[in-house]
Amino acid sequence: MPRTPRTTNTAARDADMLDQTVTAVRAAGSALRERFGEVVPYRTREELMHALAGNDDAALDILRPRLTQLRPDAGWVEDELDGGALPDGEWWVVDPAEGNVNHLHALPEWAVTATLVRDNQPVLTVVHLPMTGDTYTATAGAGAHLDGRPLRVSQTTDLGLSIVATSQARPDEDATVVRRVGSSITAMLFDALVVRAAVPATLHLLNVAAGRADAFWQFAGARADLLPGALLVTEAGGRISDAQGRPWTPQSESFLASAPGIHTEAVATLSR
Known part of the structure; x- marks a missing residue:
């Protein structure tokens, strides 16, 4: 964005x-x-x-x-x-x-x-x-x-030294999305330093914008829980895309916000 x-x-x-x-x-x-x-x-x-x-x-x-x-x-x-x-x-x-x-x-x-x-x-x-x-x-x-x-995002360049986070979009999420969330957390547990999982999404995105966390991702999602953080992270110098690294829009099926230095690594992990 x-x-x-x-x-x-x-x-x-x-x-x-x-x-x-x-x-x-x-x-x-x-x-x-x-x-x-x-x-x-x-x-x-x-x-x-x-x-x-x-x-x-x-x-x-x-x-x-x-x-x-x-x-x-x-x-x-x-x-x-x-x-x-x-x-x-x-x-x-x-x-x-x-x-x-x-x-x-x-x-x-x-x-x-x-x-x-x-x-x-x-x-x-x-x-x-x-x-x-x-x-x-x-x-x-x-x-x-x-x-x-x-606010400025983190300057980290190593996913292995990063704090990353995710959140569930809805309580009654589609089973395919739930399984995808679970597998992505497992992948990040191998590749990142610390993985946090909690609601709401916006608070994680505030941490990315402020440089306190290094990346946030989510599958599915609503406009209201992603748009505020998307603008804050972008304006703080971060990168926004979908989980495959493509441009994000409110129609996208996934979302990734990160410090620029680990974006490529984060995409690789989430694309496995």
Whole structure:
């Protein structure tokens, strides 16, 4: 996903919109933090879905009106599990509670994300971690930042010395994809230094953008869990492709983000 050249007017407009998006995402994060605490019990899939929806709705009640006011003509992606290409034009791709199941289990690894997509290219993203207060931002062509500090990917050139990570795209993933995930983890256990496997994907991608991890891969996946990190990693100097090294789009069946120095090795491992 190459950087997108921007005109001066577009850059100024997106920079102003980024600040307002940060305010909206942080407000939604505060609402979710107020709901965070004890483990939420559930005994059935229906009870689980109800609890997840409660968090989503609490954040969306804040995000939807504010982001719609920012870009009234932009479309809105209703389902954060949706994948594939979007129609032309601008779209808000939002995950109101990325890592929602962690929130329900009183685990701190969750976030609120909002990404503006223009003609199927992410041009602006905000990822806020309410439990730490950290806010990651990126605009196309203007770099990636953590609370205003520039981010750069790792300079490692040896997969054997690298921390890599993966995540499952959906709880009820196709059996073929599940087997592919398992075999890829096994391959990486042989070739990488440390392999991490957990949800959500976005938090792993933040680590790649910040140079704390060296690569992340996933098979299948949704726009909402990959687009924010794809823009952040790209703007931090990383490489994005599918698992075979081909250009990645939201229609791709796999995803790889890595430090440039290990991308070829990572592709070789995942292609076995």
